[in-house]
Amino acid sequence: xxxxSQHPSWVICKxxxxxxxxxxxxxxxxxxxxxxxxxxxxxxxLMATSNEGSKATYEQGVEKDKFLINHASLTxxxxxxxxxxxxxxxxxxxxxxDLPGREQFFGPGTRLTVx
Amino acid sequence: xxxxxEDPQALSIxxxxxxxxxxxxxxxxxxxxxxxxxxxxGLVHLILxxxxxxxxxxxxxxxxxxxxxxxxxxxxxxxxxADTASYFCATETNTDKLIFxxxxxxxxxx
Numbered sequence: 002x003x004x005x006s007q008h009p010s011w012v013i014c015k016x017x018x019x020x021x022x023x024x025x026x027x028x029x030x031x032x033x034x035x036x037x038x039x040x041x042x043x044x045x046x047l048m049a050t051s052n053e054g055s056k057a058t059y060e061q062g063v064e065k066d067k068f069l070i071n072h073a074s075l076t077x078x079x080x081x082x083x084x085x086x087x088x089x090x091x092x093x094x095x096x097x098x099d100l101p102g103r104e105q106f107f108g109p110g111t112r113l114t115v116x
Numbered sequence: 117x118x119x120x121x122e123d124p125q126a127l128s129i130x131x132x133x134x135x136x137x138x139x140x141x142x143x144x145x146x147x148x149x150x151x152x153x154x155x156x157x158g159l160v161h162l163i164l165x166x167x168x169x170x171x172x173x174x175x176x177x178x179x180x181x182x183x184x185x186x187x188x189x190x191x192x193x194x195x196x197x198a199d200t201a202s203y204f205c206a207t208e209t210n211t212d213k214l215i216f217x218x219x220x221x222x223x224x225x226x
Contacts, residue, residue, distance in 0.1 A: 033212070044119065044204060045159075045216045094158060101212050102146070109158035 003029045005097050007108035014085055015116055022080045022111045024095030030075035031097035035105060036068075039092040051078050085115040120205055120217035128223040135192040137220040139205030140185075146208050148181055150190050152201045153219075159204070162190075195224045 004027040014020050024034055033052050037045040049065075051057040051072035059065045067089075069081040078097075082089055092112050096105035120141040129135055139148070150162040165172045165181045165188070172179045178191040192199055205217040 035214070037216075042221075044219050046119075047213055047215070050213065092156070096214075098212070102208075104161070104164070105214060107151075107159040107161070110156075112156070 003027075003097070003099070003106040005031075005095065005106045005108040007093075007095055007111050009111060010109065011112040011114075013114045013116065016086055017084055019081055019083045020085055020113060022082075022093055022095075022113075024078045024080070024097065024108050026076045026097040026099075026106070029097075029099050029106075031078070031099060032075065033098045033101060034072055034078040035096045035098075036070060036078075036080050037094045037096070039094060039110075041092075045094060048080075082113065085113070087115045089113065090115045119215060120207060122203075122205060122217040122220045124220060125218070126221045126223070128225065129195055130225050131195060131197055133195055133224075135195050135199070135222055135224070137190045137203050137205075137222070139188045139190070139217045141188075141205070141207045141215070141217070142186065143207070143209055143215075145183070146210060148179075148188050149206045149208065149214070150177075150179060150188075151204045151206060151216075153204065154201045162203075192222075195222075197224050197226045200224045 006025045008023045036048045039045045048063045049057045049059045057070035072078040094110040096107045147166045149164045151159040163174045176193045181188045202219045204219045206214040
């Protein structure tokens with residue numbers, strides 16, 4: 002099956018700093034990538050959808066200036082958490098799809114802890 | 117919120133028993149998918165059932181879908197300790213987005 006990687010797998014940062022998380026499709030071209038956030042013992046909540054070469058579409062309640070998403074190539078999307086605060090601590094998961102309506106392949110997730 | 121709901125929230129059974137999880141959703145769907153997530157790990161895709169299908173099997177998994185009731189169930193037969201995980205349903209609509217359910221935490225005791 003298609004493989005999606007995320008880097009880093011975990012990160013600890015100080016409050017006020019920015020953190021970048023990468024999502025890569027390793028063996029296919031991802032026209033669409035999705036970013037999810039998951040708090041402990043809760044479900045995945047979609048944050049935004051990004052299409053290669055265009056601006057991301059954010060879900061209601063997600064601050065686009067705080068969670069910057071870039072999908073500059075067909076194999077890479079990045080999520081930057083700007084001026085991170087402890088409440089941003091969460092498990093961030095990306096997924097990728099090669100065509101609209103096709104199966105999403107999920108990355109292994111990135112655990113962010115903001116001190 | 118459009119998020120689906122699952123029940124039970126948590127389920128504890130002995131190895132060899134069957135586990136049934138239920139999922140209810142709110143909108144029209146193209147398909148419904150079930151995923152497994154081990155603690156702190158990524159998602160594993162288990163099975164997809166399309167809106168025009170009523171039942172699907174994959175190994176020890178059996179999924180049903182009732183679009184009139186907007187509900188689905190996942191049955192794991194002859195459970196094993198390795199089945200211990202959280203299970204999520206996710207519905208896909210015309211927007212290509214996946215809306216995840218609240219999840220069921222399954223614990224299978226040896």
